[in-house]
Structures are given as structure tokens and as C-alpha cells.
Amino acid sequence: MSSRTAKTAADATPKPAGPGRPKDPGKRAAILDAAKRMFVAHGFDGVSMDQIASEAGVSKLTVYSHFGDKESLFAEAVRAHCEAGMPTSLFEADPAMPLRERLTSIGNAFFAMIMTPEAIAGHRILCSPQVATSAMPAAFWEAGPQRVQQAxxxxxxxxxxxxxxxxxxxxxxxxxxxxLLKGEAHAKAVFGYCCGRRQETPEEHVAAVVELFLRAYARR
Structure with missing residues (x-):
């Protein structure tokens, strides 16, 4: 092969985006959406980066360029899910809002977020033997629960x-x-068990948790 031909072939080969190159936010969002759908449908081990790339309509190189590896992609999918369900605005200072109302709005958002099919599937993935012994639980905790609890x-x-x-x-x-917000309802959802005693509505459940919390910690 001539040097000119070799150069042409090298130019045609996709190159990963370097640290200083801006990445396409639209492609990033498409990859995250595809990853969330496929992790829910097939589990962590049942999905490859090739499949996620195909589902997102991008190259595998683009997926690796944005997220590095499948574990990082899973952690980012968790982060995106938490940020969508519980945006920073929920925790912003607003002294005019009554405390009970503030706690109730946070409780409703949190309960709705953890009871989505995506969240339940993610919890089951983390409980699988292959994942439980990896570094993924720590990455999940930092990307999701730790952020919410710190705020x-x-x-x-x-x-x-x-x-x-x-x-x-x-x-x-x-x-x-x-x-307390997770309670019995979340455990039953993870187990796939929907029977038993009368189920509270989400609003009733959150209101009861807020009442208990205020009884414990409201200033007398």
C-alpha cells in the first residue's frame, strides 16, 4: 500500500473526541435514552455497547467517546434519571414556602421517581450477583442517592x-x-409483589411520612 493510500485510509477511520473537543449534546442525550431503555428491557449484562450505539443511531466509537465504558454509562443514566425526577429547584431556598409543603413536594417527587419501571429495573440490576460484587453499586450511590440526600x-x-x-x-x-419514603411499596415493587393489605395511595403514603418526620424533628 502506498503512503498516500495509507494516509487516506487513516483519515477515513473515526477518531475518538479528544478532551478538548466539544461533544454533541444531542448524541449524548440519545445515547442515555437508548441505554435506559435497553438496561430496563435486558438488564446490565444483556446489553452491549454495540447494541446501545445501534439503538441510539450513533457509532460505538461515539458511545465510548462520551462515556468511556458501560459501567460509566449506567452511572450516568442513573444520574440523568435522578436529575430529571428531582431537579435542583426542589431543594432551593424558599423561606416563604411552609415546611410541610416543602417536604411534601420533595417526598412526592422522590416516591414517583423510585417507583418508575426504570428505577425498579435499575435496583434489580444492582442486586444481581454479577453487579453487586463490582464497583457499580458505589458509582450508582454517588450518582443518585448521595446527590439527593446531600441536597x-x-x-x-x-x-x-x-x-x-x-x-x-x-x-x-x-x-x-x-x-421511610421507600417503605413497603418500593420493596414490593422490586419483588414484583402486588398483593397483601390495602395499598395506600402515593399521596397518603407521602403525607404519613412527612407527618412522622415533623413529629420527630419539628421545633416545639
Whole structure:
């Protein structure tokens, strides 16, 4: 092969985007959407980067350029799901909003987010033996629950400063709030079990959690 021919072939070969090159946000969004659909439908091990690329309508090289590997793509899919379900605006300071109303809006958003088919499927993926022993649970925690709990912890600290709450350990209180919100309903959804005692509506469930939380921590 002549040097000119070799150069032409090399030029035709796709190259990964370098650190300084801007990446196409539209392609990134398409990849995330495709990954979420395929992880839900087939599980983590049942999906390849080739399949995600095909579903997103991009090259495999583009997928790797944006996300590096499948584990990172899964973590970003979790982050995107959490940011869509619980945007930063939910936790922004608004002293005029009554505390019960603020907690209820956060509780409703969180419960709706964790009960989606995507979230339930993601939870099952993380509980699988292959994934549970990998680095993915830590990546999931940092991308999703840790972000939400940190934002809520900061909100609690602002409300303590405003005189609305009395809490010695805000991180523990934040974990308690979201654990109560998950409750029995989330466990049943993960197990695929829909029978048993009368099911509360999501609104009833969230209202009961908020009431319990305020009984424990509202300033007397």
C-alpha cells in the first residue's frame, strides 16, 4: 500500500473526541435514552455497547467517546434519571414556602421517581450477583442517592437555622426521610409483589411520612 493510500485510509477511520473537543449534546442525550431503555428491557449484562450505539443511531466509537465504558454509562443514566425526577429547584431556598409543603413536594417527587419501571429495573440490576460484587453499586450511590440526600441535608440545615427544625444529625435525618419514603411499596415493587393489605395511595403514603418526620424533628 502506498503512503498516500495509507494516509487516506487513516483519515477515513473515526477518531475518538479528544478532551478538548466539544461533544454533541444531542448524541449524548440519545445515547442515555437508548441505554435506559435497553438496561430496563435486558438488564446490565444483556446489553452491549454495540447494541446501545445501534439503538441510539450513533457509532460505538461515539458511545465510548462520551462515556468511556458501560459501567460509566449506567452511572450516568442513573444520574440523568435522578436529575430529571428531582431537579435542583426542589431543594432551593424558599423561606416563604411552609415546611410541610416543602417536604411534601420533595417526598412526592422522590416516591414517583423510585417507583418508575426504570428505577425498579435499575435496583434489580444492582442486586444481581454479577453487579453487586463490582464497583457499580458505589458509582450508582454517588450518582443518585448521595446527590439527593446531600441536597436534602443542606435544606434541613437551612430550616434549622430558620428555627423550623431541631435535628442533632442532619445526615441521619435525611437518610431516615428517604428510607421511610421507600417503605413497603418500593420493596414490593422490586419483588414484583402486588398483593397483601390495602395499598395506600402515593399521596397518603407521602403525607404519613412527612407527618412522622415533623413529629420527630419539628421545633416545639
Amino acid at each position: 436534602f441535608t443542606e435544606l434541613l440545615e437551612r430550616r434549622i437555622a430558620a428555627g423550623d427544625l431541631e435535628i442533632d444529625d442532619t445526615e441521619r435525618a435525611a437518610a431516615q426521610f428517604f428510607t
